[in-house]
Amino acid sequence: MPQPILTLPAPAKLNLMLHILGRRADGYHELQTLFQFLDYGDELSFSVREDGKICLHTEIPDVPHDSNLIVRAARWLQEQSGSSLGVDIWLKKVLPMGGGIGGGSSDAATTLLGLNHLWKLAWSEDRLAALGLTLGADVPVFVRGRSAFAEGVGEILTPENPEEPWYLVLVPQVSVSTAEIFSDPLLTRDTPPIKVRPVLEGNSRNDCQPVVERRYPEVRNALNLLGKFTEAKLTGTGSCVFGAFPNKAEADRVSALLTETLTGFVAKGSNISMLHRKLQSLF
Template sequence: MSTPGWPAPAKLNLFLHITARRADGMHALQTLFQFLDVGDTLYFEPREDGRLSLQGRVAGVAEEENLVMRAARCLQAETGTRLGANIRLEKRLPAGGGLGGGSSDAATTLVALNRLWRTSLSVDELARLGLTLGADVPVFVQGKAAWAEGVGEKFTAASPPEPWYLLVVPDCEVSTAAVFSAPELTRDCQPITIRDFLSGQTTNVCEAVVRKHYPAVDKALKWLGQFAPARMTGTGSCVFAAFENKAQAAEILRKIPAEWQGFVAKGCNRSPLLERLAAES
């Protein structure tokens, strides 16, 4: 029997600035991560023979490339454990949506198996391991809203407002690599502070590129922008707007065009993953 499910929550980039392009080709950025109370769910059944199996794979992603399997193998290699696991992934977050689904799945795998295998790595050690899997993985491991800099791995704890969000999911998948390689992408934003963010001096520099190449995202931003200031998360494709309460967000959701999906979620400065981890103690 597997243990109860472990949440792999979605995230929002409340803004995204690129301040430079580094010599190694990576981008130096500033962003503010906040979690949502919705996401994927993973189930883990430890096994004694060291083998790993995965049910619920992501379409078009080979098992050896799946971030869940890669995370489990990384933890095995790092700790030398002889344990394995049967893993089941219930996927809800859209691929290419800018909600961090794959990174969150990887982080939840690291955190959950570290507890279930009793491998006893610290949060910082898990975060460093997660960074080898993707720049967003450490913030999911840490589980707290954070102001991020560098390539997204340098964190400062943050406590932005926790509104209700309406998210619109256009019918397209955006390539992060294509956005970051676009010649027209703004890469020279002046660094800002959290106070600047709170006063509204922010944007998502990827929006202009994505709106140009993905008309569905442009259309979704225009539609949602009728009701509240709308913004894209990460490199898209999902767009979001904040509301004071759940009822307001739900009322707008009822008006969403049939061509899109959408959902209402609560902003969380403490990840649901941390709550699940506490329940395991």
């Protein structure tokens, strides 16, 4: 087995709020959301191949190799750049699928940024983000690596600096279908647009939460349990729910009480992703 020559994190994200403004003609939804990263995530290792093959050596249950966003990102970058190089990739997966914390999108962004360096492409962040958008609406924010107020389908990003508390994230053992939530007839789709300042002052509603709570009692239960200790919120379309704490000790204390019956983790909020901090230290 070849030795990895580059190992990079793929951090989780939270949606600190999520407002849905309307449905577009193409079926996508106009939204406003505030992204923040967590110092917690998957880990990818890369080793360059000379034969042009893209090989992900970690199997993900129910996700065929060629359908994995990591493989799709690598092949798309290879095709668009004209690179003759390939790559071996290993994934250490800790982020849940269907959790609303960006696991697949983050893995794809880490792949794009990692291969940009390994294949010596010298693509700009703008170009990588535009390529990432074709893979998923959340990929660009991971490519750029800065907390941001997002508009459009999530691709129009304005850097922001919300507070960076400690979070307890609970992971109900259910995978929520984003498409199912966004197609629900009871989903709120007419929230008036806001400026970012009211968000930072506490306008933190998630328009998807009522629909997810109604469809997934496991998520509703997690929100109710965490809500006894702090304001509990849904991230994205779930299934993960989170609450902020002023310090790690307090987050750990509540985690110890709740994770006997629920899976969860404690992580620090960060306005610069740990992926970008790692890249800055390396290059």
